[in-house]
Amino acid sequence: MAHWARVGMQCVCITDVWTCVSRPGMAPGIAKGDVLTISEVETIEGEPYLTFRETSATRCYYAGGFRPLVKRTQEQDVAKFAHLLNPIHIEERV
Numbered sequence: 001m002a003h004w005a006r007v008g009m010q011c012v013c014i015t016d017v018w019t020c021v022s023r024p025g026m027a028p029g030i031a032k033g034d035v036l037t038i039s040e041v042e043t044i045e046g047e048p049y050l051t052f053r054e055t056s057a058t059r060c061y062y063a064g065g066f067r068p069l070v071k072r073t074q075e076q077d078v079a080k081f082a083h084l085l086n087p088i089h090i091e092e093r094v
Contacts, residue, residue: 007039
């Protein structure tokens with residue numbers, strides 16, 4: 001199972017190429033950049049697959065084609081690194 005995938009979580013499709021169409025019940029129908037909400041996470045033949053609220057319940061997609069949606073503002077991103085802009089004072093030892 002994809003370690004990040006949880007029911008109710010939103011994710012972003014990062015691919016337009018689907019290689020899972022030969023498996024029963026799995027077909028394309030979403031596009032790169034689509035934001036979807038996970039409704040089910042399952043393992044099929046040892047691989048993680050996701051089903052989404054926004055698509056047919058009979059279709060599932062390989063989890064490798066998605067990444068978790070991270071909702072942050074630019075200010076929040078910059079704040080994580082602001083401490084790097086502050087000078088570091090090192091005491092001189094004699």
